[in-house]
Amino acid sequence: MLNKIREIVDEVDFSGGDSTWFDLWHLHLYDNDKIRDTSENLEDYLKLLIESYKIVRVKLDKFPKQFQLWIEIDEEEFSQNAIYVHSENPNALNFPIKYPKDICIRPKNRKVESFMLSQGLAFIGIAGMDGNIFCFYDVNFGVPLSQTSR
Template sequence: MNGFKKHRGLKRYYRNLATASDFDKMPWLNAGTWFDNWHHHFDWYGYGNSSFKRRKPHLDKLFRHFDMLIGKTQSLNPKFQLYAVLLDFDSASDALFLHSTNPNNSQFPFKVSDLQSVTTLKNNQLDNYINSLDGYEKLYGQAGEAFCLIFKKGVGRPF
């Protein structure tokens, strides 16, 4: 054997990425709810680390859910932040975040230092994907690995 473990059911896995909603059965968003940098990862197994072809469906799902959360956050007061963080080469760490004032005294609004509007990404395919997103603001940084922080103007508090 070559040591490569074959993953069964990947065709179904990727088909479900394109259609399933991770938020439909989550009645956790109402006017009294708070979030302490709650986040959700879409590529738990890191399949997207092996190729951008495998990463893209996870990113597509992340941004579909970003748009879903925009609608669901309408019941919150404007004291929240909705954003995504994408790492240069670590698909498993890509996540969608929701943050608000909270009883844990976490910093709100959440701030990330040394962000810039010029890309720091070395992953050209990811950079091209991010540049193709319409209506999103993009800020870039470096923290062990280059990353992009993405949000929408007019949705919660900006960065």
């Protein structure tokens, strides 16, 4: 699956030219054939998320504009999990995304939190109507999602 992700990411323009921008661009990593029971495959799935995040991160290493990069995990619906990239864009004045630190909640599944923190990622947890969403990101890479670093 990582080869497929590399192919997709290689087709994205990370040059930083005038027409290069990201308006909540994201890449879903859900594969029904491989991830049927997330409780059994959770660690492998989290590793896949991290490896995919690293593929995108390498592309952004030389991106000359400000950006945000994060892994978004939906606690109730794994098919919604994705790697996100966001930057200034002509579609809306919605950059940067900033969540107040005081809205943060913790994942029900502490394995998710522990694994992501072991990768050096901070997180913001947001209570949603359909379940909780968690955004994991590196506070030292790109523009952080939180108003204060965690």
